[in-house]
Each structure stands twice: as C-alpha cells, then as structure tokens.
Amino acid sequence: MDFRFSEEQTMTADVVRELLNDVCQPADLRRLMGDGAARDEERWAKIVEMGLAGALVAEGKGGLGLSAIDFVQIAEACGYAGLPEPLVENAGVALPLLAAFSENARVAALLERALAGEVTVTVAHPANPFVADGDTAEAVLVVRDGAMHLVETAKATLVAQASVDPFRRLFTVEFEPSDATLVAGADEAGVPLAAALDRGALFAAAQMQGIAQRCVDLGVAYAKERQQFGKPIGSYQAVKHHLATAQVKIEFARPVLHAAAAQLEQGDLYSRARISQAKLACTDAADVAARTSIQVHGAMGYSWEVDVHFFLKRGIALTNWWGGTAFHRERVAARVFARPLGPEHTFAREA
C-alpha cells in the first residue's frame, strides 16, 4: 500500500505542466479565439513531439504503454491550462480504443499515423451526444447498433453544434455504414467501448480537477490584488471562507481521482464506481470553484475581461461529457447497494 505517485509519474506531469504554462495561458486562448482557429498548430506540434499521442497505447502496438495513473496528472494539467487541443480525448480515449481493433488493416494504418502525431482520431461514443474535434480529426470511431465503424471525416457529414465553450468543437456525424466502414461487430466492440467510457469519464474528471484548482488560483490572485475599503479583498474573512470552502472540495476530490486512476485497470464494479465517484467529486469541485471565483471577482467575474469564464464554460461542458450526474450516481449505487460496505472494503476488487 503506497498512495503516492512515482518520481517518474510526477516528472512527466511536471514537464507537461511547464510546457502548458509556457504556451497555453489565457492570453494564448484569446489569441486563438481571435484567429477563429480550432487549434494552435505550433502548440500541438510541441505536445506531439513529447510523444504523448501514444501515451496509453501498448508498447507492442507502438505506444508508450502508460497506464491511467501515469496519465491522470497530465489530464489535470490540461484542465488547468484550458487546453483547446484534443490531447485528452485523442491520446487518453480515442487511440487506446482504436488500438483495441488494430488487427484490422485499415485501423493499423491509421493508428500508425495517429501515434506519430500526424493525425488525430475522435470517438462518437454512445455516452456522448456529439463528437468533439470532428473538424480536425482524420477519422471518427462511430457505433451503429453496437458495432464499431471507422469513418474518415472527409467521407462523413459533420454538422457543427456551437458549444458554450469557445474551444469545444462539437459535431453531429452522419455516414453510410458499410462493410468498408465496419471494424468490429457488437460482440467485440462492447468491452473496448466500456473501457473507453471509463477512461473518458476518468480523464474528464481529471480535467475538472484542474479546472477547479485554476478557478481557485485565479480567485486568489485577484483577491490579493483587488482593493476595497483600503485593503485587499482577500483579507476579508467572507472572501477567505468562500475560497477555502472551494479548496476543501478540491482536496477531497483529488484522492478519489487518483485512486480511480490507480484502480481503472481492474475494470470491475468497484473500479467503475470509483471512476464515477471521481467524476461526481471533481465536477462538484469545479462547479463550486468556478462559481466561487466569479463571486470573488465581483462584477468583473461576470465579464469576458477576466479569464474565469473560460474555465466555467469548460466545466459546464465536461459536467455531462462521458456521463452526467445521474449516470454516474447510478454506477455508484450499483456498487453501494450490491456489495459489502465498510472500511475494510475501501480498496476492494472483484474476487
């Protein structure tokens, strides 16, 4: 029993954090928004150079062979930075799912290019009503009647669905299912799809955790600077207590998130409940932190002038992405009402 990250895990996350700190500040986001671009190609190239695209694909299939626990802090850093590029969705979810079907020649060819960072792939998972980043992805994995299809985006009809988050590029996808698009029947697709949902929910939770901390940090920075009645507003107890309350939410979402990442590979009732718990806890933390930050910023918090709204909006988007509150609460209920409870079962796994 050792509930700590390895030095290597922390180092990897630190490198990503530093990179994002350099190239993904709110000013960079505003610039991107001004250009009307979906992606900052230079920033994306730097991320790809780090080899992160294949982070979660097995080494035998050309990836780095990392596990969820190695990647979770990276996903947190992406949330903290408000990263618009699809590192989490592409590397965290789509490529491991793609790799599950790598015996298919078409998949293998695409996977090779995706691992090299030449192209991205996105997923139209039944858990989500839309496809993210469809316009920049080379191909989309789509489920029809439980079967898995791989469709080049150029051959599908993508209809943009504007999101509250200026950096979320959402689409509905229509295509003609055929033998040519079919990758796996329902029998084979079920397990990888369930795994994709778990990774999607876990890494969405991780981004929420990052968003929550960013919102508190923005609030703290503002509260130290902004003066009212001759003193920084952060010296007033009412303001302190708002921010401390949000920070407590964050502190107690974090260990759940990290335990969920460590237990993901179990793929059982217990690990699924933990992932859902993490999604709920991190979502709650992000919600409280974003609203707190807006309150601390006062009227400025309600404007585009300050940066909180970027994180508020990403939080609104991710709240229901890879399963909303009701869905995840039911997955927790499935564990709570069906298996023994109590302190000796904290780290339980299926026998």
Added chain:
Amino acid sequence: MDLDYTDEQQAFRQEVRSWLEKHVPGKPLPSFDASREGFEAHRAWERVLAEGRWGMVTWPESYGGRGLDLIQWLIFEEEYYRAGAPLRVNQNGIFLLGPTLMEYGTDEQKARFLTSMASGDEIWAQAWSEPQAGSDLASVRATAVLEGDEYVLKGHKIWSSRAVFADWAFGLFRTDPASQRHKGLSLIFFPLNASGVRVQAIPQIDGETGFAEIFLDDVRVPAFNRLGGEGEGWNICMATAGFERGLMLRSPARFQVAARKLVELYKAHEAEVEPTVKAAVLQSWMDAEAYALSIYATASRLAAGGHIGAEASTNKIFWSEMDIAMHKAALSILGARAELLRSAPEAGDIGRWLDGYFFSLAGPIYAGSNEIQRNIIAERMLGLPRA
C-alpha cells in the same frame, strides 16, 4: 501507486480482527460521558486493550505500544470500528497528549505519564479553553507562577472534555504575567483531584456531561509537570492541535461504518422515503470513502518522511461537515420517529441517530472552529493576506 495491501498488512488485519472478536464486549458499554459507571466501564476496556498491547498501537513498545506505522494504524482503526468496539475514553491522552509528550517530553516525563496513560490508570482531560478564549487560545488568562520548584495555578478553564470523571488534565497557562497573546504561555499538567481544583459539569445539548468548567484556586503542582520549556506552550499546543484536527482524532473508519449503517437504514425504509434521500445516502458513502482515501494518501506521504501540513485544517472541516450530513440523512429516513429518545419504548436502536446528530453539531465547533480552519486554509495554503 499501489493500492493493494501487502501480505504482512493482510496478516496484521487478521490478527487484529481475531483479537477483537475475542475481546470486544458483547453489549455496548454505557456512555462514558453520562455516568461514573460508564466511565469506569470504559476504563476497564482500556485496561483490556492495554493488556493485549492494542491500546496505543503507534506508540513505541517501551511505552506499551507496538511501534506500528500509519498504514497499520489505519488498518487497526478499520478493524476496531468494524468490530463495534467501544469509543476510546482516553482519546485526549492517546491521540493528543501522547504524541505531544513523545515529541517534547523529557525521558522522565515520558516514563511517568505515558505508561499510566497506556494502561488506562490515568485518563486525561484537556483544559485549554477559557470563558473568554474559544478558538482564540492565545488570549488565555489562567496563570502559573513558579514558587520554588512548584507552579501555583490560578484561573478558570471551560469546555474541558471528560474532566468530570478524568484523573488528569493538561492546560495552557500564562507563566509570564507581562506577556501578551501567544508569548509567555506554558503547557502544564495537573491532577483533577488536587487541592484547589473544583470541577463543575456542564450539561451538553444531549443532557450528558461530556464537558466541564474547571476552577483553579492556588493549585500547586511540581515544575516537573511543565511540558517543554517555559513560554513554549503555544508552539507545543499548535503541534497538539495538528494531531487533533489532523489524522488522529477522526480516523476514517468511524465514518465508513456510519455510512454502512446509513445505507442499511435506507434499505430498510427505501419504500417510504423520498427520492432525494437516496442521493444524500450515496453522497454520505462517497464522502466517507473520499475521507478514507485522503487519509491513506496522507499516511503514505508521512510514512515516506513527509510532514503534515494544511491537511489538519482541511480534514477537520471535511469530517465535521460530513458527520452532520450523514446524520441529517438518517433523520430524514426516520421521519417522524427521528425525534424519539433512546429511552422511548418504540425507539429501538434508532435513538442513536439522534444522539449522533447532536454530537455531530459540535464537530464544526471543537478542535478549533471551522471558521478558524477556513482562515488557516486561506492564509497558509492559499496565501491570502491576514486581516
């Protein structure tokens, strides 16, 4: 990151479990705050624990402990609560004063006080607060004046947990009469049966006498009873408060067992309760798990040589608010029966939820109010300016 117990840890769990199965009293003991009888029944249980060397598992073997690490301590606590073993009447000694004594006491003091604490022969109360000093401990006015090799204690302490029946108390005293605030304070022990000590029970909200006022009128104790140097009381006290708010006072197992009972209660009344209660029940379970995971994470860090930081404050807020929410959920399941006292013929064992609810209301107040904890988080963790 390895979230599996080692074989040694599993074996340890089995050892604890089988010992507790043999020794935990079959019937719950009467409350230690309600009567002398209940208090002494708990003292007897402390002695049973001490004989099995299960009283102070993290203490060194030389003081009756087992020298266990924090993960083993957590496992012990899990089994302790799982077995439904009695609450610890000497928790002030075990979890607060004990660790402080080990860090700041002389060898002679450790020998004198730790062994009798471990055996249950001396049960401790805390005498920190004063009528005008709640969370503002630095404003204590009780004095200790050195005369020869004795301190003469004078003053008025209040909200002293366990003081009605306990044997000893530890308190903060102003040893430098000219001093201000947190300077010039010393931590001094005194026997509650000493000449000049008068203890007056304060009925709690539930009618029990868990705390008391202590009037000190020229109470003479040897200078030996001062822990740490003269004037160092504040720093030592802060270390103790860290133990109190942090890991030791509220181990997670207590809440995980409460969450399990809450789920059982919900299942028994599922058909009668409104749907929102289900969400509250699930939230209680999740919060108890989150707290346990957090403590495991902290324990892992401390075991690797880390130091406790702001966890002391975040934990205290989290468990105290969780405790209230859990009991509120239980009362909402019980509906109109929630108001029944334990003594009501129709109450069965549901009265304990009301007792627990009352007790939970004290959580955000004692061990440093949650307002104070939020100030600490804001200032020390987030770096906001002091008022």
